[in-house]
Amino acid sequence: MSLRDHHDVELAALAAAGGRREFGELVRRHGSAVRGLLRRMGAEASLADDIAQDAFLQAFEKCAEFRGDGPFAGWVKRIAARLYLKRRAKEARYVAESGVEEAAPVVDTVGHMDLDDALKALSETERLCVSLCHGAGMAHPEIAAAMNLPLGTVKSHVKRGLDKLRARLQPETPSGRAVHVG
Numbered sequence: 418m419s420l421r422d423h424h425d426v427e428l429a430a431l432a433a434a435g436g437r438r439e440f441g442e443l444v445r446r447h448g449s450a451v452r453g454l455l456r457r458m459g460a461e462a463s464l465a466d467d468i469a470q471d472a473f474l475q476a477f478e479k480c481a482e483f484r485g486d487g488p489f490a491g492w493v494k495r496i497a498a499r500l501y502l503k504r505r506a507k508e509a510r511y512v513a514e515s516g517v518e519e520a521a522p523v524v525d526t527v528g529h530m531d532l533d534d535a536l537k538a539l540s541e542t543e544r545l546c547v548s549l550c551h552g553a554g555m556a557h558p559e560i561a562a563a564m565n566l567p568l569g570t571v572k573s574h575v576k577r578g579l580d581k582l583r584a585r586l587q588p589e590t591p592s593g594r595a596v597h598v599g
Contacts, residue, residue, distance in 0.1 A: 426485035472497035543578035
């Protein structure tokens with residue numbers, strides 16, 4: 418039986434017993450999804466690659482903790498999201514201490530119906546909250562704890578972010594009016 422024929426739970430159990438090939442298969446299956454989440458959270462490509470690698474290293478070390486209660490991809494995405502938030506907090510402390518200003522994100526105004534472009538139009542906090550909730554599968558209380566924000570604030574950021582995404586991604590009629598879908 419090929420590694421491709423095994424379920425993620427089986428591969429994780431074999432990896433927990435030291436199976437590097439089995440864990441390599443998990444990385445192959447889920448690496449791009451983890452990097453994609455990090456990019457949607459605001460990480461540049463090289464940073465997303467670095468954090469994804471760190472997340473998979475942590476996952477390999479903690480593989481015995483994965484019980485299969487949810488998808489493996491969700492578990493490793495939560496690890497990656499937490500690593501990204503820690504890195505951002507560390508950078509924010511550095512910026513605050515050094516007085517260096519961060520560059521504003523570039524927003525594409527071409528009007529393509531592209532989720533990545535639409536996410537760039539959100540505030541940084543809205544983008545993080547929406548990405549953690551819908552990309553990493555984290556619950557609102559979990560996001561509040563990870564970002565050190567009140568629960569109500571996280572809920573507001575998620576709702577406001579989703580409302581902005583819906584408005585930006587709504588198809589328009591020839592008259593320029595948005596068409597309400599669903």
